[in-house]
Amino acid sequence: MSTPKPATILFVDDEPSILSALNRLFRPQGYRVLMAESGENGLALLQREQVDLVVSDMRMPGMDGAAFLAETRRRHPEIGRILLTGYADITATIAAINEGAIERYVAKPWNDAELSLAVRDAVERLTLKREHERLTALVRQQNVELEQRVAERTAELAQANTKLSENFQLSIQVFASLLELRNQGSAGHSRQAAELARRVAAALELEPSLQEEVHAAALLHEIGKIGLPDALLQKPESLMTPEELGRYRKYPMTGESALLPLTDLHNVAHLVRSHQERFDGRGFPDGLAGLQVPVAAQVVGIAVTYQNLLDGRASPRRHSPDDARGMLTGMAGARYAPAVVQALLKVLNTAPEPAAATDRELGLHELQAGMVLSRDLLSPHGMLLLAKGHVFSARVIEQLRDLAQRHDQKLRLHVELASIPVAEPA
Template sequence: MNPVISDPPVILFVDDESSILSALRRLFRPEGYRVLLAESGKAGLALLETEPVDLVVSDMRMPEMDGASLLEQVRERWPAVGRVLLTGYADIGSTVEAINRGQIHRYIAKPWDDRELLMCVRDSLERRRLDKENRALQLLTQAQNDELQALNSSLAARVKARTSELEQLNAMLETSFAELRENFLLSINVFSGLVELRGGGTAGYSRQVGDLARRIARRLNAGAMLEEDVYIAGLLHEVGKIGFPDTMLRKPLSAMASDELALYRRHTLNGEAALLPLGKLQRAARIVRSYHERIDGKGFPDALSGDEVPVGAQILSVASDYYSAQTGRLSIKRYTPAEAQSLILGGAGMRYDKSIVQAFELALNDEPSEKPQDREMQAHEVMPGMVLSRDLLSPQGTLLLAAGYTFDARVVRQLREFAGRQNVKLNVYVKLANSP
């Protein structure tokens, strides 16, 4: 697979003073951005017609067309383009008007502080990059839906219903979450639920694997980045199985024929190939590729051994095998949690590194022993300002909203409409007013 080469971000600066534009160009060119300049709102709109622009930074006070009018047109015609206002006078009324009309993301007072302006632009461009990645993940989800329909026509009705539910959830995500990172992780959770629906497996299995993998990484003091990578890899580690026949999806590993085993051994490669195009998921994709490797060299697909097996892949291997044993993925017999734990301990030094098995034992006890300080209610009782204390799941076990989300009026209305339209009972747990 050829690596994806990204073009540098493009910033358009609009100001009627050429000296200001020159100063902005000198400040931002060393940052690696492509800088476009316009001395009027009209000239700025003309550039937007012909150039791909990621962010517009406009002065407020300009002749003929002020910054508020310019950014309002940018919002209407190019809503995905970021918008920042430079204001050089203390007219709070005009600034508020610009915020309302152009829905600007930030405003900076002139004369500006170089460091503050650089940070503002970086933040705005990062928001746009994350938004692009989120839309790419949604496109990937739709593509997987189409593949499901082609592989098995008998699933068409279920896939159509699931796709409809995903569209509703994506609409909620786009309007509900202030943090794009939370939106990105929630989309992964939803896609993980779709993979489980295809396999007819236990709802929430992938989230259990991802959560345990994250706790093992935390016990190893492996750092926040690896904790997130193994969590994402846990959610998506079975994506490569999406093309398996129905009969094979429901068959334990120990009962597979030789041709089925050959197909099974390719699912990690297929999973890596599906995830690699998304920059945010490249590290998780490599973990997915190697989570069936063993430190004794008897794993697949690359027969790695010892330290050649990435730490993240070893962590995911332990977490996956622990829950696979309990859900009938490894053998016809379904292991109890104690038996599954003994299975992992028995593989220390051969299948798994001993330090990771020790961290696994500690992580099993990290689940909260006390119930959270919350109360249960139905969708029609939820009010704006309340905070979710636990993940909100659909009746099928898929994630609707993540714990910690603060309800606003729009999402409260959508939640009630969803419960009424689907005629389902949603158990919503919210934090008590005095709980941390």
């Protein structure tokens, strides 16, 4: 452990005998003693030396003690200041205290013990003040570093949560694609219904979080059908027998049960259960009516119904978009709330605004490592192969080429323009 550095005291007096006496008194006490015979010399010495405390006489020719200590305060506010003064100088002493912010004054002739105590107290106060400032600065620095670490960790967690959320959403899409494999000719059914449901939810100005839940529920609305036989899944509802229809109509409850173990999908599970309820109370599985049917569930239901009409799932034949719109318009106030039907029609009748080109369609032979997929890549059967945002590696490109060759498929991919290397001029 290092030995503390002794305090340095500057004594200023125009009488050499007094300076000599002060030197004899304080040097044996372990202080480093400096001396000056005038205020001007004292200020010059302060420019060269590191001083802790100044003890100055009041009466000096030229610059008196009050002026010297006031100037010392202005130039070196961190240095302690003590004034030696006679009883006859009380008025000047009060002025010096006010102007120089003198911590203490000692009357001349002084008592050695009293002066030693005054100096020791002043040095201790300075030491405590500096330690306090050091600790305050240290705590401030530690707080800055802690805030920086917290900010970095928060950013890391946010990035991890974003990645986890993206992976979770990707898992939902992959699972929806797997469900569609059991229904021949229905590639992309859930995906298209989910995108339509999201747009209808936005048109109804539902909360952004609820819009995402609507999208997820539409993707997973068929999860309860996983245990139904293929023959039943491929039969339109209008051709089912009463027994088959009764079995079929349990799938929303089965879907809810399958999703409930996933905490993040509790609300989605509820929408899956209710998406086949009707505004007039004639839906299933619970026969809810009117405001009992959540608006978000109706949004999922109407998007799914529209897609079912286009895909020939609701009847033996496929319906054109115009026919499907007409049929759903007739369901306002019966199967769906009028506001939900109006929102669907608004979305279907509104052409999307053309967006500036941000991607380019490429063939497999044009792909390079580092390029970024700008749209989900689907197989010809509607299976999700790669999700939007995927960064291609040489290994993945080779796997895609092998897949296309083995199954004799032509895959076209959309890649972000910003990730396509700019060709160097010849």
